[in-house]
Amino acid sequence: MAKKQEKEVSIEQTLWDSANKLRGTVEPSEYKHVVLGLIFLKFASDKFEERRKELIAEGKEKYLDMVEFYTMKNVFYLPEISRWSYLIENAKQDDIALKIDTALFTVEKNNPSLKGALPDNYYSRLSLDVSKLASLIDTINNIDTLKDKQQDIVGRVYEYFLSKFALAEGKGKGEFYTPKSIVNLITEMLEPYKGKIYDPACGSGGMFVQSVKFIEAHHGNTKDISIYGQEMTSTTYKLAKMNLAIRGISANLGDIAENTFTKDQHKDLKADFIMANPPFNQKQWRADNELLDDPRWAGYDVPPTGNANYAWILNIVSKLSENGVAGFLLANGALSGGGDEYKIRRKLIENRLVEAIVVLPRNLFYTTDISVTLWIINKNKKARVVEQNGAVKNYRNRTEEILFMDLRQMGIPFEKKYTQFSDADIKKITETYHNWQQVNYEESYQNTPEFCYSAIIDEIEKKDFSLVPSKYIEFINRDENVNFDEKMTELQGAFYELLKSEEASKQELLAVFKELGYEIKL
Numbered sequence: 001m002a003k004k005q006e007k008e009v010s011i012e013q014t015l016w017d018s019a020n021k022l023r024g025t026v027e028p029s030e031y032k033h034v035v036l037g038l039i040f041l042k043f044a045s046d047k048f049e050e051r052r053k054e055l056i057a058e059g060k061e062k063y064l065d066m067v068e069f070y071t072m073k074n075v076f077y078l079p080e081i082s083r084w085s086y087l088i089e090n091a092k093q094d095d096i097a098l099k100i101d102t103a104l105f106t107v108e109k110n111n112p113s114l115k116g117a118l119p120d121n122y123y124s125r126l127s128l129d130v131s132k133l134a135s136l137i138d139t140i141n142n143i144d145t146l147k148d149k150q151q152d153i154v155g156r157v158y159e160y161f162l163s164k165f166a167l168a169e170g171k172g173k174g175e176f177y178t179p180k181s182i183v184n185l186i187t188e189m190l191e192p193y194k195g196k197i198y199d200p201a202c203g204s205g206g207m208f209v210q211s212v213k214f215i216e217a218h219h220g221n222t223k224d225i226s227i228y229g230q231e232m233t234s235t236t237y238k239l240a241k242m243n244l245a246i247r248g249i250s251a252n253l254g255d256i257a258e259n260t261f262t263k264d265q266h267k268d269l270k271a272d273f274i275m276a277n278p279p280f281n282q283k284q285w286r287a288d289n290e291l292l293d294d295p296r297w298a299g300y301d302v303p304p305t306g307n308a309n310y311a312w313i314l315n316i317v318s319k320l321s322e323n324g325v326a327g328f329l330l331a332n333g334a335l336s337g338g339g340d341e342y343k344i345r346r347k348l349i350e351n352r353l354v355e356a357i358v359v360l361p362r363n364l365f366y367t368t369d370i371s372v373t374l375w376i377i378n379k380n381k382k383a384r385v386v387e388q389n390g391a392v393k394n395y396r397n398r399t400e401e402i403l404f405m406d407l408r409q410m411g412i413p414f415e416k417k418y419t420q421f422s423d424a425d426i427k428k429i430t431e432t433y434h435n436w437q438q439v440n441y442e443e444s445y446q447n448t449p450e451f452c453y454s455a456i457i458d459e460i461e462k463k464d465f466s467l468v469p470s471k472y473i474e475f476i477n478r479d480e481n482v483n484f485d486e487k488m489t490e491l492q493g494a495f496y497e498l499l500k501s502e503e504a505s506k507q508e509l510l511a512v513f514k515e516l517g518y519e520i521k522l
Contacts, residue, residue, distance in 0.1 A: 011143055014139060014142075014143075015035050015039075015139065015140070015143075016031075017139075018135060018136045018139035018140075019031040019032075019034065019035050019136060021132050021135055021136070022034065022128065022129070022132050022133075022136065024129075025126075025127070025128055025129040025132060026126050026128060030126065033119065033122065033235060034123070034126070034128070034136070035136070035140075036239060036242070037100070037104060037118070037119050037122065037123070038100070038136065038137060038140050039140060039143075039145070040104075040118070040242050040246060041082070041084055041087065041100070041103055041104065041107070042084050042140050042141070042143065042145055043145040043146075043246055044076050044078060044082075044107065044246060045078060045082075045083050045084030045085070046084070046144075046145045046146050047075045047076070047146065047246075048070065048075055048076060048077070048078045048083065049083075049085075050075075050146060051069075051070050051073055051075045052064060055069060065077075067110070071111075074247070074248025075248075076107060076110075076111045076114070076245075076246075077110060077111070078106075078107060078110075079106055079110065081099070081102060081103060081106055082102075082103040082104075082106045082107045082110075083103075084141070086099075086103070087099060087100065087103060087137060088137065088141055091133075091134040091137045091138065092130065092131075092134050093130075094130055096130060096133060096134065096137075097123040097124045097126070097127075097128055097130075097133065098123075098124050100123045101119075101120075101121050101122065101123050101124050104118040104119055104120075104122075105118070105120070105121075111245070113245045113250070114241065114242070114245050116237075116238065116241060116255075116256070117238050117241030117242045117245055118238065118242060119238065178203065178206050178207065178277040178329075178365075179364055179365060179418075179420060180206070180210070180420075181364070181420040181421040181422075181426070182277075182329070182360070182364060182374075182421070183206050183207055183210040183275075184210060184421070184426055185374070185421055185426050185429060185430070186207070186275050186327040186374065187207075187210045187211055187213075187214045187275070188214070188426055188430040189327055189356075189374075189376065189429070189430050189433055189434075190273050190275065190325055190326075190327050190376075191214075191388060192211045192214065192215070192225065192272070192273040192275075193215060193218070193220045193224065193225075193388050193389045194220070194221075194224040194225060194272070194388075194389075195224070195225060195226075195271070195272030195273060195321075196225070196226050196227075196228060196269070196270070196271045196272050196273070196321070197211055197225055197226070197227050197228070197271060197272070197273045197274075197275070198227075198228045198229065198266065198269060198271035198273070198274045198275075198319055199228075199229045199230075199274070199275055199276050200229070200230055200260045200274070200276055200278065200312070200315055200316065200319070201230070201231065201232075201260060201276050201277065201278040201279065201312070202229030202230060202231050202240055202253065202276075203231060203236055203240065203277070204236060204239045204240050204243050205229070205239075205240035205241075205243040205244050205249075205251070206243075207275040207276070207277075208227050208229065208244060208249060208251060209243065209244070209247065209249070211225065211227075211273075211275070212225075212247070212249055218389055219389070220389045222249075226250075226252075227244075227249065227250065227251035227252065228251070228252050228253075228266050228269055228271065229251060229252070229253045229254075230253065230254050230258060230260045230264075230265055230266065231253065231257055232257055232258060232259045232260065233257060234257040236257075237253065237256070237257035238257075240253060241253060252266075254266070260315060261285055261286060261291060261308070261311060261315070262286070262290070262291070264296075264315075266319070269319050270319065270320065270321040270322075270324070271319050271320060271321060271324055272321050272323065272324050272325075273324065273325060273326070274316050274319060274320060274324065274325075274326035274327070274328065274377075275326070275327050275328065276312070276316065276326075276327075276328040276329070277328065277329045278308070278312040278328065278329070278330075279308070280309075280329075280330070280331040280368065280370075280372065281307055281308075281309065281331050281333065282307065282308035282309075282312075283306060283307065283308075284305060284306070285305065285307075285308035285311060286305055286311070287305070288305055295318070296314050296315050296318040297314050298318070299347070300314055300343075300344050300347055300348075301340045301343045301344055301347075302340070303340065303341075303344065304339065304340045304341065307333075307337075307341070309330050309331065309333070309334040309337075309341070310334065310337075310340070310341050310344045310345070312328070312330070313328075313330070313334075313344070313348070313375070313377075314344065316328060316377065317348070317353060317377060320377070320379045321379065322379055322380065323379060323380045324378075324379045324380075325355070325376065325377065325378045325379070326375075326376070326377040326378075327374060327375070327376050327377075328374070328375055328377075329360075329372050329373065329374055329375075330372065330373055330375060331370060331372055331373075332359065332370070332371055332372060332373050332468075334373070334375075335357065335373060335466065335467040335468045335469075336466045336467065336468050342465065345465055345467065346465040348377075349402075349457065349460060349461075349465055349467075352381055352399045352400075352457075353377050353378065353379065354375070354376075354377060354402050354467070355376045355377065355378040355381055355398065355402065355403065356374075356375075356376035356402065356403040356404070356405065356433060357373060357374075357375060357376075357402065357403075357404050357405070357467050357469055358373065358374040358375075358376070358404075358405040358406075358407060358429075358469075359371060359372075359373050359374075359405070359406050359407060359408060359469050360372055360373065360374060360407055360408070361407055361408045361409075361410060361411045361419050362408070362419070363417065363418050363419045364411070364418070364419050364420065371408060376403075376433075381397070381398040381399045382395075382397050382399060383395060383396050383397040383439070393437075393438065394438060394439045395437055395438065395439070396437065396438060396439045396441060398436075398437065400456050400457050401454050401455065401456055401457070402454075402455050402457070402460060402467075403433065403436050403452065403453075403454050403455075404452065404453045404454075404455060404467075404469040404472045404473055405429065405432070405433070405451065405452045405469065405473075406450060406451060406452070406469045406470065406473050407421075407425075407429065409450065409451075410425045410428075410429075411425060412425075432445065432451075432452055436452075436454060447473075447474070449473070449474040449475065449476050450473065450474070450475055450476060451473070452473065453469075453472045453473040453474065455472045459472065460472075510522075
């Protein structure tokens with residue numbers, strides 16, 4: 001008899017099972033930080049050893065300890081006490097936590113691009129159980145971090161661990177690693193080939209990682225972009241720096257973790273591409289008398305204190321270059337809010353800045369199940385010819401139009417209760433958007449019921465500047481041709497079988513109690 005094939009367990013689940021053994025010696029909310037520091041060391045060591053073998057194969061043994069021969073390939077040079085092999089040898093020693101801290105400190109000291117990125121004396125402070133920490137190290141040791149160079153391992157693990165603590169860490173606020181398929185969609189729509197890229201709420205840096213992957217996949221030059229970002233949470237700021245540095249991606253994330261509104265670290269920035277997933281419906285983001293004269297609101301009303309959605313929009317608009325384009329996520333409430341939000345939204349539309357509004361399916365995020373919207377803001381919707389990575393794009397004048405898209409019927413199941421976009425979904429969405437932008441678009445784009453509609457500004461004005469896609473996209477009433485008698489007959493039969501089955505189960509249960517001497521008389 002053939003041996004039953006064992007189900008392959010994902011890296012994330014394996015790490016979770018191992019980290020869960022730390023329970024009792026460390027708070028569950030710390031698991032992800034414990035794991036990610038070690039994952040970083042393993043990943044950095046694997047790349048170091050890979051490069052070391054290359055040098056030996058090339059007959060360059062005398063250069064094995066020259067830092068430049070590693071950094072030229074975007075690989076960190078690791079002194080012996082920072083290497084994973086050293087930690088494995090000492091994993092069961094009582095001072096292993098100190099050795100991990102020393103390894104991280106030494107890596108950061110020897111690699112300026114990691115300044116402020118790695119945990120500082122973190123493992124020693126936690127007083128971890130040595131045997132449990134050794135078990136976690138052993139688990140990570142079995143992971144080949146270089147097996148698939150396209151996989152964002154740090155990001156994947158971070159996203160997974162956050163999903164385990166969604167309730168404890170801010171459900172509904174959007175403060176997490178943005179799922180890969182959403183980042184892919186935004187990147188494919190904006191096509192950030194060249195220029196300055198900015199994310200005002202950069203989290204763990206996923207937007208930047210995917211931008212670089214996009215450029216590489218389309219045979220562009222990653223040296224043609226420069227990256228700017230800001231992140232308020234210190235631990236996430238460190239993770240972003242770690243996530244980018246390990247891939248050799250240079251970025252200016254500000255000197256320290258800071259609030260984008262109260263401590264803007266990129267005041268004079270004019271970005272060509274902005275991609276962001278700021279916290280949804282952020283409350284009390286400023287005091288009532290704070291930031292009233294901020295230049296980012298110039299020409300608009302001051303965003304209300306009770307919800308930061310429109311503060312994020314105006315921050316983004318203020319950072320765009322004259323041809324800049326932005327793609328960012330907001331809760332659906334921003335599409336039709338009243339008061340000051342209405343005034344700002346109306347002005348954005350009147351200023352011809354809104355290019356597309358795209359409603360996404362539910363359950364795309366680990367930490368909230370709400371449906372959210374992707375906004376596309378474009379500072380230049382006029383006709384122009386642009387050369388992009390060797391191809392010429394002939395844009396038509398779209399100043400009097402806004403494209404609405406509804407993607408709620410798209411997506412495929414992911415990890416049972418979640419949804420993600422398939423490659424085919426992303427191709428269909430982005431082709432629709434790009435075709436709509438082009439000259440002679442009538443040949444390749446058409447309004448499609450329950451999917452997309454190109455509305456002129458006059459239509460939007462008549463609907464009082466609402467940006468809710470369902471007010472414009474045609475929806476088919478499938479109930480019009482339903483045969484009511486036929487449907488009720490079907491339901492009658494189904495309920496008959498259900499009730500008959502329930503009665504049989506009831507009789508069986510009564511018989512069991514009667515045999516036991518505890519008859520139930522109804």
